[in-house]
Amino acid sequence: MSRLDPRRRPALGRGVPRPAREDGSGGGLRRSLPPRPPGRLLGELRRPRAEAGPLKPKILVVGGVTAAGKTAAAIALARRFGGELVGADSVQIHTELDVGSAKPRPDELGGVRHHLIDLLAPTETIDAARYAALADAAIEDIAARGKLPIVVGGTGLWLRALTRGLAPLPAPDPAIRAALEAEAAADLPALHARLGQIDPEAASRIHPNDALRIVRALEVYTQTGEPLSAHHARHAQGGPRYPLRFYVLDLPRERLYPKLKARIRAMLDAGWVDEVRGVLARHGHVPPLKSVGYAQIVEHLQQAVPVEETERLAYKATRVYTRRQRTWFRGEGRLGEGESLTWTNADALTDASALSQEIEGWLRRAG
Secondary structure, eight states, rough: OOTTOGGGGGTTSSOOOOOOOOOTTTOOSSSSSOOOOOOOOOOOOSSSSHGGGSSSOOOOEESSSSTSSHHHHHHHHHHHTTTEEOOOOOTTTTTTTTTTTTTHHHHHHHTTOOSSOOOOTOOOOOHHHHHHHHHHHHHHHHHHHEEEEEEEEEHHHHHHHHHHOOOOOOOOHHHHHHHHHHHHHHHHHHHHHHHHHHHHHHHSOOOOOOHOOOOOOOOHHHSSSHHHHHHHHTTTTSSSSSSSSEEEEEEHHHHHHHHHHHHHHHHHTTHHHHHHHHHHHHHHOOGGGGTTTTTHHHHHHHHOOOOHHHHHHHHHHHHHHHHHHHHHHHHHOOOEEEEEEEEEEEHHHHHHHHHHHHHHHHHHSSS
């Protein structure tokens, strides 16, 4: 079925309360922005900017915390500057996971093309390196058609892989990995605690339930005798892979937390439990169902956790996740000479304001 086929999610938008979009407004923006498509430059995507120079296409990146308004802001920017979206969300990239991932509906996109959502089956796995390769191809395709690539999402490692590349690390060691995976299966919290002693920075960025990344961080330390965060710090001294403007959206806690609560309530009303029940029946407990929010719905279904308690736990887990996202983006710092992460909010980014004018001027400049 086509991505834009409105039959895809009949429960949404047809008499059922829809989940709040990331700006809490149901996808609407405060001001309509006129389209102003700039010319694009197509170039090699795999070489760093220092080597590729002006051949590299310029991109906008809209990252930030859950419920800060990333999707709505990116859609508005796409309409203003003649762009298309490239997803950077590790759940939205999977089919069948629509409600709980706040995947944008066709009516929200309003004709704006969105790449890298509904791309993989729930049973398929993907790492940051594969994501970056897929995003590179999408960016090349968008730029070749004279459009502006706008990367949007909150999966920090994926954004790092795309914008900076990944630090050179040793290949996985089957024996080390098997031993760590066995420990993770037996007592994952203890394994995360051990990572906290070895590499506090990595532990603060990796969710305690993210067994794959916990195992990888400890595997790298075992192989090299050096924390994963130290490898990343050295790698961060290089320049970005694309000429870019990177905007991180956030909100004060007194505004963000009520949005999170309303968002989770609306997702439950929109059939989130039924969505998870169906995925479990068709595919079993696949990795995407271990993500924040989905994990709590699985516990509701498999352990008979009351729905009211499930709602509270999903809110608590999401709130913790936003803190981890904030920590991640703060740790990214500067991207290279003259380019840095700009912290802002959805309204400031999309209104006809200084930021929007700065983007327009940057797009018009050569190089």
